[in-house]
Amino acid sequence: MEEGPYVLLYPDGSEVKNIPGTNTPFKLHLYKEIWDFPDEASTPNAGITPNAGSTSNAGSTSNSNYTRLYAPIIIDSDSEASDESRQDVQEERTDVLTSADIVSDLALKIIKTCCSRFNINRANVWDGAVRGFRRASYNPLHDMLVKFTDDEGTTEDAVDTGGPKREFLTLLMDCLRTRRIFDGPENRRFLTFNSAAAREDEYFLAGQMIAVSIVHGGPGPRFLSDMLYDHLTGRTAINGTVEDITDEIMKAALVEISSAASLDELHMLVDKYASLLQTAGCFHNPQSVEGKENIVKDFIQWYIIYRNQYSIQKFSDSLSTLDVIHALEQHPSVFRPYMCYSVEKLTSESLEAVFKAQLSEVGCTRRQEETRILGYWRDYLLDTGGKGYINTFYCCFVHISSYSIDILMSATGLDSLPPSTIQPQPLLTFESTSKFPIASTC
Structure with missing residues (x-):
């Protein structure tokens, strides 16, 4: 290679500043000490361990995913690969990643068996949030349990x-x-x-x-x-x-x-x-x-x-x-x-994809009625999405009336699609207790 200066880049073209997963400035010899690549594999050798409460297999999966998402592409100096081929490799690596892929990997660290509780009053969300985040027992690795209180404090x-x-x-x-x-x-x-x-x-x-x-x-x-x-x-x-x-x-x-x-x-x-x-x-x-x-x-x-x-x-x-x-x-x-x-324009197609319809068995009378109602539901999404009627309404149980309720917020607790996937996926079920759609964010 000709004399420098050179910089090491991630697949999206950004400069590598720290060794992935650490706050240590990037040095090649330190990187090789922490990361090992036996038999073309990309698995951390040291410095990253499974979290408490995870199994060894989960830790191995997390490490493997972490390397796939965060390890820089290393091309040996004696490689005969051209600049064009290197760029193709980088673009291929970048295109397959979405925010949901990356966040799901980060979320592997969350310990589902432990919980940090938040007591929130919608009239003063900031106060409840500060108390929760500053509580001595709070741990960002723990799952979150949120309880809202009404005006009477119940x-x-x-x-x-x-x-x-x-x-x-x-x-x-x-x-x-x-x-x-x-x-x-x-x-x-x-x-x-x-x-x-x-x-x-x-x-x-x-x-x-x-x-x-x-x-x-x-x-x-x-x-x-x-x-x-x-x-x-x-x-x-x-x-x-x-x-x-x-x-x-x-x-x-x-x-x-x-x-x-x-x-x-x-x-x-x-x-x-x-x-x-x-x-x-x-x-x-x-x-x-x-x-x-x-x-x-x-x-x-x-x-x-x-x-x-x-x-x-x-x-x-x-x-x-x-x-x-x-x-x-x-x-x-x-x-x-x-x-x-x-x-961000929330289209009827993207909103429809949020919900998974739970239909009865094929061939039964109930299934025929459900598919008919499903058509009405999709028409409803087209009408509200096309006209852009948005009115945020925060409620755990709410009847959805045309042109007045933000469907996504009332059904999922979100007013826009998040960088992660929505887990568990919202379900569209068919009940006989109401003439109108009923949403439960719980």
Whole structure:
């Protein structure tokens, strides 16, 4: 090989920074000590052990899946493979992975025989969440049991087989969006330093909540700015805009600078806002009028990233809960729609695929009636999906009336499809107790 520099990349093209599964900076000799590849196999040799409560076979499966999802592709230096063939291998490895594949692998660590309980009042979801996550007995590896209380403080008569937990995590992600630790436009939020939040370790708590939500079957936040997400996953692209700046004085200064029509005007504006630019570390006299773009980009990067580095580091550290940060670093494009805002249209086809119909035996009279009703159900999904009637309604048992209820939320506890599969899969059963569809998130 020609002299460097070289970087090692994951299948999606992102740079390898740490040895997979650890916080140790990547060094080839250390990687070989931890990982062993006998007979072309990719099974961890050391450093990763099965979790408590799992069988040895489950641990072996987890390790094998972990290697398949997270181990970089290593091509020996004397390999005759061309760049094109290497790219084909990388694309093949990346295309077969979905967020559900990756999350299901992370979820193997969850110990189903242990449980962390959360008592949640919908009037103050954040308070109940904080108490639950900060409880001394809480362990993110334990399964979650969520109990909602009504206005009188009595526990709702509901058994959590997934729905209440998913509803709680959905409500929690909505709460996070408006917390004091975030700033910026509603759908492009970035971290900002708040001394009170730092004292209460809210940055770490927020990252842990997001990691737990993803692995335990809940939604992602879907409101982080692309610039923050790129920084968290090791990218350096500058994709912020002046509209991300919430300080009106700073925004007005950047608008003036970006509107400079001549070099003299640009120099005058740089002198005018010298103290502001010096604070951001981007004060200099450009040699051409095009230099204004670099000034604006550098300022935006300072405003969103560098001045909030403490907050971002705490947040990133807590995303390592259940190895979520490694999944984000190695598959950033897969998880971007769940971490950052994206327009998601829930079609009738995707909604229909969520439910598994439980039909009677072929040939019986009941089966004929069920298939007839199934046709009406699919027509209903077409009508509501096509017209986009959405009205979120949080309830454990609810009658679904046309054009007024978000079907997915009332049936699963989710207001959007999560990065994981919905387990257990929602069932569509046929009963004679009601003329109308009845949903039970429990």
